[in-house]
Amino acid sequence: MTQSLKDKLVIILLAAVIAAFSITFIAIEEQVEIFALLVFAAALVLGGAKLGITASIAQSLARNERLMNFAFIAATIAVVFWFREDHFPLLMIATVLLYVIACCGLNIQFGFTGVVNFAGAAFFGVGCYTAAVLGGTSVPLLLVIVLGGVIAAIVGSVLIIPVLRTRGHYAAVVTIAFGLLFRTFLEVNDTLGGPQGLGVSGMNLFGWDFNNNIEISENLEISFYMNYVVLALIMVILTFVLMRRIERSWIGLNFDAVRLDETAAACFGIDIKRWKIVAFTLGNFLAGTAGALYAMMLGFIAPSNFAFSDSLILVSIVLLGGMGSLWGTILAAGLVVLLPEKLQVIQEYRFLIYAVVMILILLFRPQGILPRGLRAYIPGWRG
Amino acid sequence: MAQQQETVLTFRGLTRRFGGVIALNKFDMELTNGQIVGLIGPNGSGKTTSFNVLTGIYEANGGSIEFLGQDITSWPAQKVYEAGVARTFQRSRLCLELSIFDNIMIGNHKRLNHGLLFNIFQRKALREQIRENHEEARKLLKIFDPALADKMFDPVGSLRMIDRRRIEICRALISHPRLLLLDEPSAGMTHEETRELMDDILEVREMIDGLSIILVEHEMGMIERVTDKCIVLNFGQKICEGAYRDVASDKLVQEAYLGGE
Numbered sequence A: 001m002t003q004s005l006k007d008k009l010v011i012i013l014l015a016a017v018i019a020a021f022s023i024t025f026i027a028i029e030e031q032v033e034i035f036a037l038l039v040f041a042a043a044l045v046l047g048g049a050k051l052g053i054t055a056s057i058a059q060s061l062a063r064n065e066r067l068m069n070f071a072f073i074a075a076t077i078a079v080v081f082w083f084r085e086d087h088f089p090l091l092m093i094a095t096v097l098l099y100v101i102a103c104c105g106l107n108i109q110f111g112f113t114g115v116v117n118f119a120g121a122a123f124f125g126v127g128c129y130t131a132a133v134l135g136g137t138s139v140p141l142l143l144v145i146v147l148g149g150v151i152a153a154i155v156g157s158v159l160i161i162p163v164l165r166t167r168g169h170y171a172a173v174v175t176i177a178f179g180l181l182f183r184t185f186l187e188v189n190d191t192l193g194g195p196q197g198l199g200v201s202g203m204n205l206f207g208w209d210f211n212n213n214i215e216i217s218e219n220l221e222i223s224f225y226m227n228y229v230v231l232a233l234i235m236v237i238l239t240f241v242l243m244r245r246i247e248r249s250w251i252g253l254n255f256d257a258v259r260l261d262e263t264a265a266a267c268f269g270i271d272i273k274r275w276k277i278v279a280f281t282l283g284n285f286l287a288g289t290a291g292a293l294y295a296m297m298l299g300f301i302a303p304s305n306f307a308f309s310d311s312l313i314l315v316s317i318v319l320l321g322g323m324g325s326l327w328g329t330i331l332a333a334g335l336v337v338l339l340p341e342k343l344q345v346i347q348e349y350r351f352l353i354y355a356v357v358m359i360l361i362l363l364f365r366p367q368g369i370l371p372r373g374l375r376a377y378i379p380g381w382r383g
Numbered sequence B: 001m002a003q004q005q006e007t008v009l010t011f012r013g014l015t016r017r018f019g020g021v022i023a024l025n026k027f028d029m030e031l032t033n034g035q036i037v038g039l040i041g042p043n044g045s046g047k048t049t050s051f052n053v054l055t056g057i058y059e060a061n062g063g064s065i066e067f068l069g070q071d072i073t074s075w076p077a078q079k080v081y082e083a084g085v086a087r088t089f090q091r092s093r094l095c096l097e098l099s100i101f102d103n104i105m106i107g108n109h110k111r112l113n114h115g116l117l118f119n120i121f122q123r124k125a126l127r128e129q130i131r132e133n134h135e136e137a138r139k140l141l142k143i144f145d146p147a148l149a150d151k152m153f154d155p156v157g158s159l160r161m162i163d164r165r166r167i168e169i170c171r172a173l174i175s176h177p178r179l180l181l182l183d184e185p186s187a188g189m190t191h192e193e194t195r196e197l198m199d200d201i202l203e204v205r206e207m208i209d210g211l212s213i214i215l216v217e218h219e220m221g222m223i224e225r226v227t228d229k230c231i232v233l234n235f236g237q238k239i240c241e242g243a244y245r246d247v248a249s250d251k252l253v254q255e256a257y258l259g260g261e
């Protein structure tokens, strides 16, 4: 069997296994079974790593990037199709996808450029409130999603000066303060619903109401959440294309240089402020777009959705997946969003467990579970 | 030939203090086109500080810097680089987790297109630019070490110290600067390696029109061999200037070195 054929088979099999695993994981309810499945998966991955199988799979993937992208999209579609009639699994999947978009935003800021942002939930929230306020007007709802991003970016510009002036811990404190301020502002602001929050009208595309189930036939009624999953998936794909193009360009190189050594970067003409502003703005834009669709999907939002702890969850996804790692972000978002929903133990001790996991990751695998590789400007090309 | 005499760089009374320490004290110097100047002196005498003030990392507390006829005393680091000054650092400052190619391209900043729309949407033109610059970086690196040129996409962190020094010099040279600042490039190298490195630098100088170099170096053999003139600093002050032979036999210089140890 030729190498390339083998690679292709490996990728298709891998995608199938991931799809099957995801379906099983989402479908089963029994706590013991879920636990067993997780242990099984962990053993499989660790064993594979020991035997060098994961490394060889990684090489197959790297050699066939296009096929890999399609295989993983197909796997996602398979999982979604499996749960076509079930509200809750689809809601969870859409939530994961929207978290992925928000975390891609954080990845541009933090993972690429080293600009910390502990107010991710606030920028997500700006998108949510944009959707709540504009949803009832005549502005087309697809445009509302874009506006959610634009307004999040504009609100973020308030923070640009302090973020540029401070570094490290100080910048972190500045963003934390902003996040708290944002929530307090929402709570005391009656036009935005105060602590009770606001209702949000659902997505509607050219007369297609996202909040109606789709009746195909008498015995097949697809959950209305399918609409949101499909739109969220399209947004994730667009976000990924954007992220990849940024990473594999001089912009990505400038971001890295700013993160790794500001002094050296300045000595080679790199405008530190410019690239921090670009990264911060772009990241907040992505978080805002994700928030806007999220609000439309939930139909209701309140200040309590945008606590400091929610910002921490976004940051922990980035760290867990691996700074700047796109596939890592998906895996980590899946784990962080789904695990508490599936395992009640985690729900109760959620933050304790997050804290422990984060400390373990930072100590023993600071590059995250799926570390970002070296920049391959042109896939498959090595000069 | 008239160009040979063109002044590239002038320091006039350049002064820099750190609290009570006067790191540079009324430093005057002049550098002409194509010249190689050795900057020597005991540890802590202000050699690195003069590079840092010149490249805009630190502000001068007094005096002025003129580069190619422009007063650049208070210019930010980015503008100084754009004007044609490139440097290496005493303690190597490469991005270890990036590839060799990435690191060299950081030094090539002023010749790349950084437009957002160009980078995100004009992928074909971008690829063209990447390929061209890759080829050029390869050629440059080949002069220093042909083996390195075949490892352009390896992380710099995986390389030996000597190779990292070579890459740092390539990062500085790739943008065709008018003035190259080398801060102890041979630190940690053997005599043989030092010789090789200097030969490579001289070879590159032939390719870049009118490249001037300021070399900070402890290895006196290297200074003797390559410099047109030497400047000796002690406690931030210039104590001697001239051809290596004259400087080496100067009494003040010998005292500074013996007294400094």
Ligand SMILES: Nc1ncnc2c1ncn2[C@@H]1O[C@H](COP(=O)(O)OP(=O)(O)O)[C@@H](O)[C@H]1O
Pocket: B018, B021, B022, B023, B041, B042, B043, B044, B045, B046, B047, B048, B049, B050
């Ligand atoms: N960033 C700084 N902060 C405080 N003192 C400094 C700094 N940089 C240099 N110095 C001081 O300035 C003097 C000259 O240092 P430097 O230029 O590094 O010397 P050299 O490169 O000749 O060994 C030393 O006394 C050093 O301690």
Ligand SMILES: [Mg+2]
Pocket: B047, B048, B049, B090
């Ligand atoms: Mg020094």
